[in-house]
Amino acid sequence: MATLMQKIKDIEDEMARTQKNKATAHHLGLLKAKLAKLRRDLLEPPSKGGGGAGEGFDVTKSGDARVGLVGFPSVGKSTLLNKLTGTFSEVASYEFTTLTCIPGVIVYRGAKIQLLDLPGIIEGAKDGKGRGRQVISTARTCNCILIVLDAIKPITHKRLIEKELEGFGIRLNKEPPNLTFRKKDKGGINFTSTVTNTHLDLETVKAICSEYRIHNADITLRFDATADDLIDVIEGSRIYMPCIYVVNKIDQITLEELEILDKLPHYCPVSFVNLCNFPWLICSAHLEWNLDGLLEKIWEYLNLTRIYTKPKGMNPDYEDPVILSSKTRTVEDFCERIHKDFIKQFKYALVWGSSAKHKPQRVGKEHLLEDEDVVQIIKKV
Numbered sequence: 001m002a003t004l005m006q007k008i009k010d011i012e013d014e015m016a017r018t019q020k021n022k023a024t025a026h027h028l029g030l031l032k033a034k035l036a037k038l039r040r041d042l043l044e045p046p047s048k049g050g051g052g053a054g055e056g057f058d059v060t061k062s063g064d065a066r067v068g069l070v071g072f073p074s075v076g077k078s079t080l081l082n083k084l085t086g087t088f089s090e091v092a093s094y095e096f097t098t099l100t101c102i103p104g105v106i107v108y109r110g111a112k113i114q115l116l117d118l119p120g121i122i123e124g125a126k127d128g129k130g131r132g133r134q135v136i137s138t139a140r141t142c143n144c145i146l147i148v149l150d151a152i153k154p155i156t157h158k159r160l161i162e163k164e165l166e167g168f169g170i171r172l173n174k175e176p177p178n179l180t181f182r183k184k185d186k187g188g189i190n191f192t193s194t195v196t197n198t199h200l201d202l203e204t205v206k207a208i209c210s211e212y213r214i215h216n217a218d219i220t221l222r223f224d225a226t227a228d229d230l231i232d233v234i235e236g237s238r239i240y241m242p243c244i245y246v247v248n249k250i251d252q253i254t255l256e257e258l259e260i261l262d263k264l265p266h267y268c269p270v271s272f273v274n275l276c277n278f279p280w281l282i283c284s285a286h287l288e289w290n291l292d293g294l295l296e297k298i299w300e301y302l303n304l305t306r307i308y309t310k311p312k313g314m315n316p317d318y319e320d321p322v323i324l325s326s327k328t329r330t331v332e333d334f335c336e337r338i339h340k341d342f343i344k345q346f347k348y349a350l351v352w353g354s355s356a357k358h359k360p361q362r363v364g365k366e367h368l369l370e371d372e373d374v375v376q377i378i379k380k381v
């Protein structure tokens with residue numbers, strides 16, 4: 001049986017082959033209706049239940065980091081992918097133009113960043129509406145999410161998208177709750193806190209625990225945690241992800257509105273068409289605005305660490321850094337990236353740069369590296 005994607009393609013091909021005239025108008029209309037129904041089917045959840053990736057979503061992870069574009073239909077996600085990566089993803093004025101996950105690559109400051117264009121999601125996506133489940137489970141595999149918003153759509157859209165992501169265990173611009181939760185065999189619920197709490201008391205904590213059939217546990221808060229924070233820790237499998245709100249189509253709003261948007265935390269206004277409202281904003285001959293600003297922000301939010309290797313007796317290789325994430329950036333992580341067995345030959349490392357106290361500093365494998373450090377590994381003989 002032909003897959004939905006194939007059926008859609010067949011109809012699109014047939015439409016392209018069909019000449020437009022009075023005699024074919026009826027047939028073309030029929031094809032359009034079929035196409036619309038197939039698109040809707042594709043947006044229905046799979047009948048056999050379960051989330052996971054679906055048709056056309058199994059894009060292999062590549063590069064140093066992955067960034068996903070999430071938003072309502074027609075906010076300009078595909079336009080953004082095309083402009084940033086030079087990859088082709090279809091752009092059109094109708095909703096649900098993009099039906100699968102389309103990857104592109106941005107090479108920025110020596111790092112290869114995979115950017116994923118995703119189908120638009122609709123409210124209720126997390127509950128199985130549309131392709132939302134696939135979109136959001138793909139979003140979970142990213143290192144940073146760009147929530148794309150349309151500047152002239154209601155600001156409430158931001159909250160709606162956030163809710164969909166939150167419903168799938170994604171936490172945006174938030175650190176994992178600083179609290180420990182340790183199950184034990186006996187002793188009841190022991191609840192302590194190193195700060196004043198305004199949200200949680202022993203009773204609430206006990207109630208939450210009993211919902212999970214947990215009757216013995218040590219819970220220590222190191223910040224003013226909410227019930228949601230505690231539940232997140234008990235549930236586990238939460239993903240804490242940086243997020244940028246990309247407000248597109250700012251050519252459609254006034255300068256006053258733009259100034260307000262520009263001040264909001266985590267926001268990055270952009271536009272991909274001629275800014276006739278704001279001629280003074282155009283910084284080059286391009287018909288787009290603030291792509292550089294967006295790239296810089298993505299870089300900042302990914303928080304990557306570039307390490308330059310220095311072979312003995314040679315200059316550092318500044319062209320091709322090893323890219324580490326902010327969470328795994330020890331000398332050992334660096335060695336692992338070069339070769340999985342490399343650490344076995346490790347004796348010590350020489351490090352130049354902001355993590356080094358001397359020029360160079362001799363360090364062990366636990367040493368934490370900083371962005372733009374230069375590293376030379378000395379092997380055992």
Ligand SMILES: Nc1nc2c(ncn2[C@@H]2O[C@H](COP(=O)(O)OP(=O)(O)OP(=O)(O)O)[C@@H](O)[C@H]2O)c(=O)[nH]1
Pocket residue numbers: 071072073074075076077078079080090091092093094095096097098099118119120121248249250251252270271272273
């Ligand atoms: N005015 C204006 N229109 C834009 C801008 N960026 C994109 N568009 C238009 O918005 C429409 C939708 O763009 P797409 O890139 O297809 O949007 P999308 O979010 O990928 O849409 P789906 O794949 O259907 O979810 C197209 O007609 C674009 O030309 C912009 O900055 N300003």
Ligand SMILES: [K+]
Pocket residue numbers: 073074075091092093094095096097098
């Ligand atoms: K569209």
Ligand SMILES: [Mg+2]
Pocket residue numbers: 077078079089090091097098117118119120
């Ligand atoms: Mg699209």
